[in-house]
Structures are given as structure tokens and as C-alpha cells.
Amino acid sequence: RSSMRVVGLISGGKDSVWNLHYCRHFGHELVCVAHLAPPAGVDELDSYMYQTVGSGPIIPAIAEALGVPLVLRTITGTP
Numbered sequence: 001r002s003s004m005r006v007v008g009l010i011s012g013g014k015d016s017v018w019n020l021h022y023c024r025h026f027g028h029e030l031v032c033v034a035h036l037a038p039p040a041g042v043d044e045l046d047s048y049m050y051q052t053v054g055s056g057p058i059i060p061a062i063a064e065a066l067g068v069p070l071v072l073r074t075i076t077g078t079p
Helices: 014-025 058-066
Strands: 005-009 029-037 070-074
Touching: 005 014, 014 029, 029 058, 058 070
Parallel strands: 005 029, 029 070
Antiparallel strands: none
């Protein structure tokens, strides 16, 4: 079995965190986590791209708990 270096895309929900656990379980190296969010002040609650419920202080806390860097990016534009 070969291992990979992976970037974990986290939403702040349990499923994305479980995925990171599963990656590590199978020997892959988590090098950082990334989070995509709408612009500040935009509450996009019905998005096909991201989950705004998880945006906020939980995202940096997840990265800190995992001991990996966090990459944050704002998504703009329309589908």
C-alpha cells in the first residue's frame, strides 16, 4: 500500500473531519487543511460549494488540534 501526502478540505462538519481521520488511518500524511468560504458578511446557507455553518472559530481549532497549517480562501463568483 502506498501513502500519499494530502490536503484535507474541511467544512467544519463531522464528515470532513472523519475523512481526515480515515486518511491517517490508512497511512497517508496530512500536510495541511484548507477551508473555502463565502466573502465576509455573506451568509450563504444553501450552497452547493461550501457549508457556512462550519465557518468561524471551529475551522482554526480543527487545524490546531490536528497540528497542521490552515489555508483559508474566499470563493467569489456565481455558479
